[in-house]
Amino acid sequence: MNENKKIVVYVDLDDTLVNFMSGVKKCPKETVARFERDENGKNQLDNIPGVFALMEPMTGAVEAFQWLAEHFDTYILSTAPWNNPSAWCDKLEWVKTHLGKAAYKRLILSHRKDLLRGDYLIDDSDRADILRFQGKHIQIGKEPFKDWTAVLDYFKSIVEH
């Protein structure tokens, strides 16, 4: 067996594989206005019913995921909003539509990414549970991993060694 296939890589959805705002932009303006700030001034855009189904992939994300899935033991690790049940379904549908066979039964939804065992977590966020992840956190969107090209270069260097 290919030794790299023992390396577990988790990949986040929102703003890692999925362009979150591309979905928000397709929602009616009145809906966006209602969810942009709740009564406490908190951004609730991820609670718009059906919003996740409308989202487009990030640039290069689909090809990057396919490549990672070919070389490593790769899973999707995302958090779905507690108060938006349609998001849980929409995320599954998004993964089936855009990632297909490479992601078959490889979707994990959790509010505690630190509890998952693995080597790498590719995630744009630095939320507390992500920082506690025991493998290496690859923070996409931040130097030196500013985009998918940079992330793939890093993983290609692992395969070559």
Ligand SMILES: [Mg+2]
């Ligand atoms: Mg994210």
